[in-house]
Amino acid sequence: MTTTAEKPRTRAIVVEDVLPHAPETIWKALTRAELIARWLMPNDFVPEPGKVFHFQAQPMGEWNGMVECRILEIDEPRRLVYSWKGGSADNGAYGAVLDSVLSWELTPVEGGTRVRMVHDGFASPRNDFAFEAMGRGWGNVLRSIDRIAATL
Secondary structure, X not given: OOOOOOOOEEEEEEXXXXXXXXXXXXXXXXXXXXXXXXXXXXXXOOOOOOOEEEEEOOOEOOEOOXXXXXXXXXXXXXXXXXXXXXXXXXXXXXXXXXXXXXXXXXXXXXXXXXXXXXXXXXXXXXXXXXXXXXXXXXXXXXXXXXXXXXXX
């Protein structure tokens, strides 16, 4: 008898908009720890290839709220990609293990910069709750980045 393990289905959150700022300005908002803390959460981000950094989210159940990330690609001011790993195997919904990749692409366009964010790797059904919650949140994040970029 031959059995085949079924690979979990994964989904991605994609958020895209044109912001009325130069790519270099948005890049600052995406790569300075103190600015990232204003639009996302406290962190120890350093913009260096291979660098490990952390976000501190709200702890939930057995999960301590720590998100461990590693910079996978950095091409200033066009592309930033990092892993996003956190959660606990003991949490069934919010706070479940999430092993994903987040990418930012900045493209100059007339009147500003097209910002495209893709957060990929939400395994279903394990990460369904996080996918729904973070899907709503990432749209708000772009608005926050816009507000912060306007002050730079």
